[in-house]
Amino acid sequence: MSASLDKVTQTLKEVIDAPIASYFDSCVHCGLCAEACLFYTETGDPKYTPIHKVEPLRRVYEQEYTLLGRLMKMVGLSKPITDEELGEWQELVYDSCTLCGRCSMVCPVGNDIVYMVRKFREGMAVSGHVPDGIRGATKRTVEIGGPMGLKWPAVANVLRKAEEATGVTIPVDKEGADYLVLLSSMEIVNYPEYIEALAKIFHKAGISFTLASDAFEATNAGIQIGASDLAKVIVTRIVDAAERLKVKYVLSPECGHAYMAIRWEGPNLIGRPFGFKVVHVLELLDQLRQEGVLKMKGMFKDPLILHDPCQIVRRGGVLQAPEALIRQVAENYIPIADQQKWNWCCGGGGGASAIHTEEAEALRAKAFGVKKRQIEEAGVGTMVTFCANCRITIEEALDHYEMNTKLLGLTELLAEHLED
């Protein structure tokens, strides 16, 4: 065994805990998880069965932790993992898994399969078999500050424009503000309207907020690639800024994986609970709605459906706010069959949208089939979502299928209809 493969096995051994052991021992190969995975349902290819995506991890578990497996290994009857094999698995672990977690909802024996994939990625990252797109995004986030290589002056520029557009001052590095606002690079570059919307809403609600010039980026490609050491560096930046500025809350942007990274993985990465609260922007908006601060004028009339981003809703636990908020502003909101925690992924989560190989893009377009059907079956021309990454992925797919569906961000839609 080569030195690097030895390190991979060691990493995989370390990530295997009682839940993972229990999950592997519970699997009866019923294949029901495939029925919950859009990469299987849209391609019909059995290799995309979620539990199959962690097969090398299973073998490490068997060979290292079970009596029978260790005996088999001793007499040379077991098949150790190979570097070549991990190379083959790269597509299954990254391109065709968005960490959407739908499989974890249906497994009859209760296996949390997405948890296993997430942990398996730790070993994959060590093996080096990771997509260049996510590797690059991680490197840029660690070295420059964001996955797209944005530096603070560019962000400051966008903020200045938002100030001009809204007439609201956007404070930076202001100590003692209530909220530290995080953004995702995708919002800064592609959807600056989000920043304007937020400024308007904060101003209207009379809540103090600030941005931090050294911690504006909320996304964490380190988690998506499976490199906990890098993920920790990225999260620490935010924690340091929040503590330095003595804020009460850190506001996660719409972006789903950013929320997952800071809200659920963050404290575990740095090894201690946070002294501040992490709030998703929709949680804050829903609280303002309940307090009667978020008053609307003129409703949005076109019939629309909601796309629930996996990491915010199913994996993040923001279950009720999205629908309550959309009902506040949309006159013709049409609930769809698989919604909220049962929603289907856009196909670009978990870092997948950063993979730009021809195969990955073709697969992503195919996986969008389920979303396409949802839009067509509802017969609507508008879809609303609340994740910049979903938006990019969906826009690419709409373009690919030449659909003229209008895609809107929920926060902006609310801000547009905010009573003056």
Next chain:
Amino acid sequence: MNDLQFLTWVRGTGLDIAVGIFLLGVLWRLIEIYTLGRKKDLAAPRHAAGASGLHTVFRRSLPPPGMLKRSPVSYIGGYIFHIGLAVIVFLGAPHILLITNLTGLSWPGLPTQFIDLVTVVTMAAMVVMLVDRINKPVKRFLSTFEDWFTWAVTFLPVLTGWLAVQHLLLPYTTMLALHILSAEILLVVLPFTKLFHAFTLFGSRWYNGSANARKGVPV
């Protein structure tokens, strides 16, 4: 060894060995798995109604929305043979007698004719499940030697038990001995194969349910 000696052996020494391996095996495997422990989740938990490990232990016994339609054979076939096996093992009079002899516990059983019917239905469901495993691309793709082997090991005690009661194929004594032997093989194999899900599925559902409950999601 004649039929009677064979029967005596499977009822005596054979049973002792099988039950011994089964009990020690189960204990060993449970320790092997659950002493691995897990890290404490340091993120501040959220609370939601219906979200907990215990909720998921029960909830996962029912098909999630839309799933029954996607894979009817897995669910309906699965229910029938699992319930069938439980009825035969725990409510068949000779089996209760065996448990009484081993543990001293006793409860009323169901009439033989009813158990016969359940047995036939259970075998039919198991055959359907086997055919489904062969026919369905995902199941066939996932299947390894262990899947076919554990199917056979589970099916044989049911088949031989039924044949013995019906006095078919072989003399009753021989068939009964084969039935007991096949059940003993099942006991020996169970802790070391996927059949161990009979024990771990509770832990798995619990872990999944409690991890997601911390995020406020009932799964």
